[in-house]
Amino acid sequence: MHIHILGICGTFMGGVAALAREAGHRVTGCDAGVYPPMSDQLRALGIELIEGYTPDQLELKPDLFVIGNVVSRGNPLMEAILNAGLPYTSGPQWLSENVLRGRHVLAVAGTHGKTTTTSMLTWILEHAGLQPGFLVGGVPQNFGVSARLGDLDEARRPASGHPFVIEADEYDTAFFDKRSKFVHYQARTAVLNNLEFDHADIFADLAAIETQFHHLVRTVPGQGRLVVNAREDSLQHVLDRGCWSDVVRFGVRGDVPGFRARGEPHAFDVLKAAVLVGRVEWSLMGEHNQMNALAAIAAAEHVGVSPLVACEALSQFANVKRRLELLGEVKGITVYDDFAHHPTAIRTTVDGLRRRISPDQRIIAVFEPRSNTMKLGTMKALLPWSLEEADLSFCHSGGLGWDAAEALAPMGDRAVVVDNIDTLVAKLVKVVKPGDQILCMSNGGFGGIHGKLLKALADA
Incomplete structure (x- = not known):
């Protein structure tokens, strides 16, 4: 089968493309913008990428168009598909019908930490010899790819009952299906990592997101498991609406049932109730990663x-690309890349780096409010x-509809606002000095x- 994917360079749709290619399609x-690491990964798989959404792509004559949620009505290629009456589906629906059916799906949901926790969980199962399939919204460095089918039967079809780990996004599925992506996955194990307000372009408030999370809870079978952050009131609100599955909590306090950590985020014991069940020692920093580990x-x-x-597996976990990823050091100045874009994630990332460096080193945060929520100024x-x-x-x-200088005014001369990438780089180079840690944060390519x-x- 020939599949043509609209919006292929998004982390999710790129993973769908990789799975379809591995399955022999x-x-x-x-896509409108083609940038690494997804573009590099797709080209390495032999997938042809076309810049833009031109109607002449109908001449490729695919058997099916798979539509990403970046595509809306008015998109010239989508309009041509609709006018011609050609078959199309969403990425989550295609995945559900062609990859996930019959497998033990482990879905990781939450406002923050989905990619990292999904990668941790996948690596644990790999270390245990289970050969899981997976789709991660990033590139786990233990694997080097964002998706694979995992264990296959003799006909190279996904093996029934074998695990598939998926990053479960609450964002909508497609312009023609406004349900959250994760309701398509039919998870048997669902991680509810945390829940804050986000995606202001599609959700009116936190309660609206809680409703979508409860839709996920409704799909988990009675023999399934919900892994729930014990410290999040919003997740308890979700469960209070109804719960039909076993619930295991993490981040609990004291000797109550559930998983908790004892020790520093880079070296800690793992306890289930009062019983020591393992120990993790790794290079990751921050309590958020400690919590992610407990969930996994x-x-x-x-x-x-x-x-x-x-725990043995996590001690060998190599993190995910673009998660406080070291890009290089020049003249004693270190440059990192990170995917953080929500204010909580930005704060957590900066704090994690602060804990890693010496007190006399400066952190210079370089960021763009690129997500739909941040662009709205919410x-x-x-x-x-x-x-x-x-x-x-x-x-x-650049591209904001609100005054970033006004929003950052409380920071005084600690904040600089620039609307051009080249000008930003020039200003930055003038103020840095040896020992500085430059932390670039964006959920996109950030203009290279x-x-x-x-x-x-x-x-310089």
Whole structure:
């Protein structure tokens, strides 16, 4: 079958493309913006990428168009597909029908930490010899790819009952299906990692997101497991609406049932109630990663992996690309890349780096409010709070419909707002000094700022 994917370079749709290619289908795709790491991964798989959504792509004559949620009515290719009456479906629906059916799906949901927790859980199952399939909204460095089918039968079809780990996004499915993606996955194990307000472009308030999370809870069978963050009131609100599955909590306090950590985020014991069940020692920092680890351990237990084995696996976990990823060091100045874009994630990332470096080193946060929620300005008032631990902050304000300088005014001269990437790099190079830690944060390609910055530092 020939599948043509619209919006192929998004992390989710790129994963769908990789799975379809591995399953033996011919895959092509298009997108408005093609940037690494997904573009590199897709080209390495032999997938032809087309820039833009031109109607002449109908001439490819695919058997099916798979539509990403970045596509809306008015898109010229989508309009041509509709006018011609050609077959199309959404990415989550295609995945459900062609990859997930009959498998033990472990779905990781939450406002923050989905990609990292999904990667941890996948690595635990791999370490335990289960050969899981997976689709992650990033590139786990233990695997080097964002998706694979996992264990296959003799006909190279996904093996029935074998685990498939998926990052379960609450964002909508497609312009013609406004349900959250995760309701399509039919999870037997569902991680509810945390829940805050996000996606202001499609959700009116936190209660609206809680409703979608409860739709996920409704799909988990009675023999399934919900792995729930014990510290989140919003998740308890979700469960209060009805729950039909076993619930295992993580992040509990004291000797109550559930999983908790004892020790520092980089080296800690894992306890189930009062019983020591394993220990994790790794290079990751921050309490958020400690919590992610507990969630992954509790989920892996549901498919027969002991917490002891899970802890052994996590001690070999190599994190995910674009999660405080070291890109280079030039003249004593270190440059990192991170996917953080929600204010809470920005604060957590900056705090994690602060804990890693010495007190005399400066953190220079370079970020763009690129997500739909941030572009709307819904959380602009939280930006000074999110950047408290940074010594200097540079905001790329290009394309915003609100005044970033006004939002960052409480930071005084610790914040610089620039609407052009090249100008931002030039200003940055003038103020950095040896020992500085430059943290670039965006959920997109950020205009290639990372390469431009490293070159400018080398040339300075």
